[in-house]
Amino acid sequence: MNSVGEECIELKQTYDSCFNKWFADKFLKGLAEEDKDCSNIFTAYQSCVKKALKSQNISLAEVEKDVLGTSEENQPPNSS
Amino acid sequence: MKIWTSEHIFSMYFSYFSHPWETVTQAVWRKYPNPHNPAVVGTDVVERQVVNGVLHTHRLISSRWGLPSWAQTILGADRVCYGYEHSEVNPEEKTMTMRTRNLTFSSTVSMDERMVYSPDPTDCEKTILRQETIITVKGVPLTSYMEDYLLNSISTNSFKGRDAMEFVISKINREVEELMSTYKRSTTEIFSHTKRSFGEITESALRSVDDISLVAMKSVDEISDAAKKSIDDLSCAAKKGIDSFTQPAGSMPRI
Numbered sequence: 001m002n003s004v005g006e007e008c009i010e011l012k013q014t015y016d017s018c019f020n021k022w023f024a025d026k027f028l029k030g031l032a033e034e035d036k037d038c039s040n041i042f043t044a045y046q047s048c049v050k051k052a053l054k055s056q057n058i059s060l061a062e063v064e065k066d067v068l069g070t071s072e073e074n075q076p077p078n079s080s
Numbered sequence: 081m082k083i084w085t086s087e088h089i090f091s092m093y094f095s096y097f098s099h100p101w102e103t104v105t106q107a108v109w110r111k112y113p114n115p116h117n118p119a120v121v122g123t124d125v126v127e128r129q130v131v132n133g134v135l136h137t138h139r140l141i142s143s144r145w146g147l148p149s150w151a152q153t154i155l156g157a158d159r160v161c162y163g164y165e166h167s168e169v170n171p172e173e174k175t176m177t178m179r180t181r182n183l184t185f186s187s188t189v190s191m192d193e194r195m196v197y198s199p200d201p202t203d204c205e206k207t208i209l210r211q212e213t214i215i216t217v218k219g220v221p222l223t224s225y226m227e228d229y230l231l232n233s234i235s236t237n238s239f240k241g242r243d244a245m246e247f248v249i250s251k252i253n254r255e256v257e258e259l260m261s262t263y264k265r266s267t268t269e270i271f272s273h274t275k276r277s278f279g280e281i282t283e284s285a286l287r288s289v290d291d292i293s294l295v296a297m298k299s300v301d302e303i304s305d306a307a308k309k310s311i312d313d314l315s316c317a318a319k320k321g322i323d324s325f326t327q328p329a330g331s332m333p334r335i
Contacts, residue, residue: 002122
């Protein structure tokens with residue numbers, strides 16, 4: 001599976017296998033709160049992805065705002 | 081002069097997996113690549129953290145749709161499209177919710193898909209997926225041809241998605257060397273096309289309220305009638321009982 005940034009593919013694959021293992025063996029069994037096992041590789045993978053997003057001009061800001069502020073959906077529209 | 085606001089297409093699917101919820105949720109993360117969804121070319125985790133025991137993840141999904149030429153005329157050449165997915169996995173309540181929206185072309189066509197994976201309440205070894213898709217088209221009249229095309233796409237993708245999940249799940253099961261269970265293919269579908277029409281909605285809502293109160297009133301009358309009857313019967317039986325008690329059965333012995 002590819003990544004949005006070609007340079008991130010290896011990091012992504014390493015991270016994904018780490019995450020899948022943690023998810024199945026620990027998270028689903030209620031054994032671990034934080035994913036400490038994979039945090040190092042995740043940080044490296046993350047920074048690679050964010051760089052690739054910037055270079056390709058993909059903006060997540062608006063969508064992130066919508067998703068995180070879902071309580072805003074219920075408010076009446078501004079009458080301006 | 082016609083002024084277009086927006087039109088919506090709404091569809092809902094239920095899919096059933098003969099696999100436990102834990103297996104299905106693992107398969108979600110490992111879904112791509114798979115032969116049933118060749119359009120998806122990339123998935124990237126842009127954010128992930130555990131908050132109060134719930135795993136929150138934000139992912140960027142990259143796809144190449146292979147747009148038909150009429151769509152390319154409206155939307156532009158076929159290029160990589162991006163979708164944004166937010167999901168929450170709650171291992172205690174056993175729910176996984178996902179919400180995916182398109183980033184590309186979002187000013188013209190907005191696709192909003194919500195999925196919930198949860199155990200089948202009648203069988204804990206099975207999982208139910210509830211999938212709702214809302215497509216909103218702004219500023220472009222939604223012809224019936226486009227509507228059919230989009231509904232067909234949703235339907236096809238839902239079945240493909242199901243096939244993809246089964247494909248990945250069987251990979252997982254093979255990996256842990258379990259016996260594969262055969263799955264029942266059963267999906268139910270509900271379609272509705274809604275234009276923005278508040279009048280229609282309030283009218284039918286008022287009608288239902290009237291119907292419900294009418295039925296409610298009838299039941300209250302029936303209940304009080306039945307209650308009254310039972311009270312009469314009871315008091316009748318009680319009286320008979322008291323009478324037989326107060327009248328001596330035979331002559332009392334003289335002391």
